[in-house]
Amino acid sequence: MFADYTMTELTSIFAMQGFAGLTLFSVFVLMALGLAIIFGQMGVINMAHGEFMILGAYTTYLTSNVFSSYLPESLYSLYFFVALILAFLAAGALGAFIEWAMIRHLYKRPLDTLLATWGLSLIMQQLYRTIFGPREVGVTLPDWLMGSIALTDMVEIPINGLFVMAITLVVAVGVGLTMQKSRLGKQTRAVVQNRPMASAVGINTARVDRLTFALGCGIAGIAGAAFTMIGSTGPTSGQLYIVDTFLVVVFGGASSLVGTIASAFTISQAQSTMEFFLSGSMAKVLTLLVVVGILMLRPQGLFSLKIRK
Amino acid sequence: MLELTDYNVAYGQSDVIRNMNLSVGDEEIVAVLGRNGMGKTTLMKSLIGMIPSKSGTVALNGVDLVPLQSYERVGAGVGFVPQGRMIFSTMTVKENIETGLTSTGKNDIPEDLYVMFPVLKEMQHRRGGNLSGGQQQQLAIARALASNPSVLLLDEPTEGIQPSIIKEMARTLRTIRDQRKLSIIVSEQVLSFALDVADRILVIEKGNIVLDVPVEEADQATITRYLSV
Numbered sequence: 013m014f015a016d017y018t019m020t021e022l023t024s025i026f027a028m029q030g031f032a033g034l035t036l037f038s039v040f041v042l043m044a045l046g047l048a049i050i051f052g053q054m055g056v057i058n059m060a061h062g063e064f065m066i067l068g069a070y071t072t073y074l075t076s077n078v079f080s081s082y083l084p085e086s087l088y089s090l091y092f093f094v095a096l097i098l099a100f101l102a103a104g105a106l107g108a109f110i111e112w113a114m115i116r117h118l119y120k121r122p123l124d125t126l127l128a129t130w131g132l133s134l135i136m137q138q139l140y141r142t143i144f145g146p147r148e149v150g151v152t153l154p155d156w157l158m159g160s161i162a163l164t165d166m167v168e169i170p171i172n173g174l175f176v177m178a179i180t181l182v183v184a185v186g187v188g189l190t191m192q193k194s195r196l197g198k199q200t201r202a203v204v205q206n207r208p209m210a211s212a213v214g215i216n217t218a219r220v221d222r223l224t225f226a227l228g229c230g231i232a233g234i235a236g237a238a239f240t241m242i243g244s245t246g247p248t249s250g251q252l253y254i255v256d257t258f259l260v261v262v263f264g265g266a267s268s269l270v271g272t273i274a275s276a277f278t279i280s281q282a283q284s285t286m287e288f289f290l291s292g293s294m295a296k297v298l299t300l301l302v303v304v305g306i307l308m309l310r311p312q313g314l315f316s317l318k319i320r321k
Numbered sequence: 322m323l324e325l326t327d328y329n330v331a332y333g334q335s336d337v338i339r340n341m342n343l344s345v346g347d348e349e350i351v352a353v354l355g356r357n358g359m360g361k362t363t364l365m366k367s368l369i370g371m372i373p374s375k376s377g378t379v380a381l382n383g384v385d386l387v388p389l390q391s392y393e394r395v396g397a398g399v400g401f402v403p404q405g406r407m408i409f410s411t412m413t414v415k416e417n418i419e420t421g422l423t424s425t426g427k428n429d430i431p432e433d434l435y436v437m438f439p440v441l442k443e444m445q446h447r448r449g450g451n452l453s454g455g456q457q458q459q460l461a462i463a464r465a466l467a468s469n470p471s472v473l474l475l476d477e478p479t480e481g482i483q484p485s486i487i488k489e490m491a492r493t494l495r496t497i498r499d500q501r502k503l504s505i506i507v508s509e510q511v512l513s514f515a516l517d518v519a520d521r522i523l524v525i526e527k528g529n530i531v532l533d534v535p536v537e538e539a540d541q542a543t544i545t546r547y548l549s550v
Contacts, residue, residue, distance in 0.1 A: 195419075195428070202409050202420045209407045212369045214395035214424030214468045 024166035025288060033284030035173040035242055038180035040276040042235030043253055044260040045187050048272045050228035051261055054204070054221060055122065056115060059129040061257065062250025063136035064229045067106060068099035068236025069245040070144060076151040089154040092237070096179070099233040107229025111222045119221075133251070140247035148246035157241065172241040179238050183231060188269055190227070200224050263303050265313025275314055279303070322347050322504050323472050328377035330360075330367045330528075337363045339528040340377070345472065350498055350505040352519035354512065356548060360528040361508035362404055365476040368506075369401040370394045381472060396424040400470030400503075404477045406461040410450025414441055417449045417460055421467030434463050437497065455486045459493075466497065473497070475507040479514050491517035512544060524548075 017025065043065060050058050058064075075095035079088050110132065118125040157175055160168040191197035199220045202210040211217050236245075243249070256279070264275030279299060286295035307313070323345040330338040337360045345351050355361050366372045368379065370391040379386040384397050395401075409417050418430050418441070435442040438459045444452060449460060458478060465473060475494075479487045491514055498505055509515045515522060522539045524532035524547045532547065534540075 195423070198412070198416050198419055199423060201412055201416075205409045205411060206407055208371050208391070209403065209409075210420065211391035212371060212395065212401045212403070213421045213464055214392050215420060216392045216423075 020166070024164065026285065027163075027167045028169075029285045029288045030281065031169055031173060033281040035170075035176055036284055037277050037280035038173075038176045039235060039239055039242070039253070040257060040260050040280050041180050041184060041273055042238055043232060043257040044264070044272045044276050045184060045269065046228040046231035046235065047257050048261050048264070048269060049187070049191070049200075049231070050225055051258075054119075054224060056119070056225070057122065057126045057129065057258075058228070059126060059254065060110075060133035060136060061229075061232055062252075062254040063133045063140075064103045064107060064232035064250075065236040065239065065253065066140060066245060066247070066250040067136070068103050068233030069240050069249070070140065070149075070236075071095060071099040071102045071233065072237040072240045073144075073149050073151055073245060080152070089156055092154065092157075092241075096234060096237045099237040100230040101233075103233025103236070104226040104230030107232075108222050108226035110229075111225040115225060116218065116221060133254075137247045137251075144247070146247060148244040148249070150244040151240045153241065176238045176241050179234070183234055184269075184273060187227075187231065191269060196220070196223055196227075259300075259303060263307065263313060265315040268313070268315040271313055271315030322349075322382060323506070324378075324380045326378045326380075328379060329375040330363055330372060331375045332363075332372075336375075337528050338367065338374075341525075341528065341530060343523070343530065345504050345506060348498060348502055348504060349521060350494065350507065350519045351521045351523060352515035353506060353508040353523045353525060354510070354515055354544065354548060355508075355525040357510075359525050361525065362476055363528075364525070365401070365403075365474050365506075365508055368394075368474055369399055392424065395468050395470070398469075398471035400465035400468055400473040402458075402461045402465050402473070402475040402478060404480060406454075406457045408449040408452075408457050408460050408464065410448065412449055413446050414449055414452070414460055415445040418463050418467050421464040424468045430467065433500070434466060437466075437493070437500075438463050454481050455483065458482060458490070462493075462497075466501070469501075470503060472504045472506065475505065477508055477510065479509065479511050487511065487514050488517070490514075494518050510548070512541065512548060516541075 043061065047058065047061050050056050050061070072092070072095040075098055076091050079091035114128055114132070115125065118128060153172060157172045160170040162168050191200065199210070199215045202213070202215055203217050203220050207217055239245070260276045260279055261272055263279065264271030282299050283295050286298060325341055325343040328338060328341040329336060353361055353364065363372060367374050370386070370389060374387060381398055386394050386397060386399070389397060409420065415430065418434065422428070422430065440456055441460060441463055444456065449457065452460060478490060482490070494505060494507070495518060497503070507518060516536060516539065519536050521535050522532070522544065523530055524544060526547065532544070
């Protein structure tokens with residue numbers, strides 16, 4: 013399959029597909045970070061995670077509309093930063109509400125959570141369809157995000173992709189610091205390890221659950237905002253990502269944020285590069301086969317902590 | 322200080338603690354002895370709120386603990402060191418102690434905890450799960466003390482600990498009591514440790530107190546008879 017291309021062509025194909033993979037990687041990481049917090053830390057399988065992401069995307073869409081209709085044009089270039097914060101808050105607030113109304117009653121029934129959040133995702137999709145219509149919507153990128161940087165004659169790097177990667181980096185570092193250093197992070201880890209004991213040292217576990225779930229959903233909202241940079245938003249766009257995201261989280265080792273990032277990188281790069289040479293579904297089959305194989309050898313995922321059991 | 326009146330705890334239909342009445346005084350160390358399955362751990366777990374009680378009251382300095390959840394009881398002044406220590410094994414020593422600070426709202430570990438347990442300062446960046454049994458026990462005690470309790474509950478603290486360290490632990494617990502002016506309830510199977518540490522010895526059998534004596538009057542032979550199978 014490589015025979016039709018010259019060496020320089022191949023190099024630039026790999027470089028550009030690699031970069032496309034990096035953009036995909038960024039969205040994966042943002043999605044998976046939220047999911048890793050909710051699934052890895054709380055053990056809740058949130059099938060509606062994709063819809064929380066889309067909520068962030070629609071929030072971004074609305075913000076860009078408000079900016080273009082009501083605010084002077086000079087401010088438009090800044091809309092994305094406002095949208096990012098609003099997307100985080102909207103998805104986080106909805107997450108906190110859902111945790112209160114639904115999830116907290118289901119902590120001891122993981123399979124029921126799966127069904128309930130699946131139902132939630134259907135409800136949310138229909139709501140989006142009713143409110144925003146079935147057609148996909150897109151945002152107009154501000155000028156400074158358009159275009160690309162030409163590295164060589166054949167290799168071009170799109171600026172919006174770079175920007176999405178920058179956001180991902182900031183969010184990933186922020187989440188890492190939150191989980192490692194902040195009081196909420198330490199309390200979350202204590203609750204994850206031993207819920208009754210965490211309560212017996214003075215941690216309000218119900219409150220920690222709500223904040224953790226809200227944080228995970230809020231990060232999904234940020235993923236949605238970033239998603240508008242590289243694709244258009246429809247009611248069911250979130251579903252396309254949810255399976256891949258679970259794959260990333262399980263492959264990386266559910267309780268390790270570093271593992272999540274490493275596995276997102278591997279999977280997105282493998283897919284993006286193979287998609288160019290093979291068909292999309294063949295690329296997926298190969299990726300899944302490799303992941304299944306590795307998980308059979310290492311059921312705990314790529315990274316896991318070494319401690320006495 | 323801590324008052325139990327007509328206290329009952331049950332698992333479903335089977336009563337484990339039956340109509341217990343107990344009063345623990347200020348700065349008193351009480352050892353609760355009894356054979357396996359007589360309700361020691363159940364009593365401890367129900368006092369911290371891990372198991373609900375069936376009826377009766379528990380009051381700590383006049384505050385009714387029964388309707389409170391575990392974390393609220395910690396806020397009210399109960400500290401808990403569980404059987405098997407239950408430290409958070411993937412978290413560092415420092416982080417483990419910090420979880421105990423939650424109810425106080427403070428961020429920094431008080432220096433006197435490290436003075437009391439210097440080994441924890443040395444190991445503060447190690448993961449809790451990689452400590453030895455005795456070190457984990459110290460960590461569990463430090464974590465409980467971080468919330469500034471007025472009564473400290475310890476459930477079988479000597480389990481799985483070397484005999485030489487058990488002696489030292491009795492001394493440490495008495496020092497903690499003297500420095501922090503708190504009351505301690507410790508459940509035990511090892512009689513020598515109980516005699517070393519306590520001011521007062523209780524023996525429970527089938528969920529009832531069958532013996533309640535100051536340690537000076539405790540007769541080893543009588544107690545041993547209760548403890549032997």
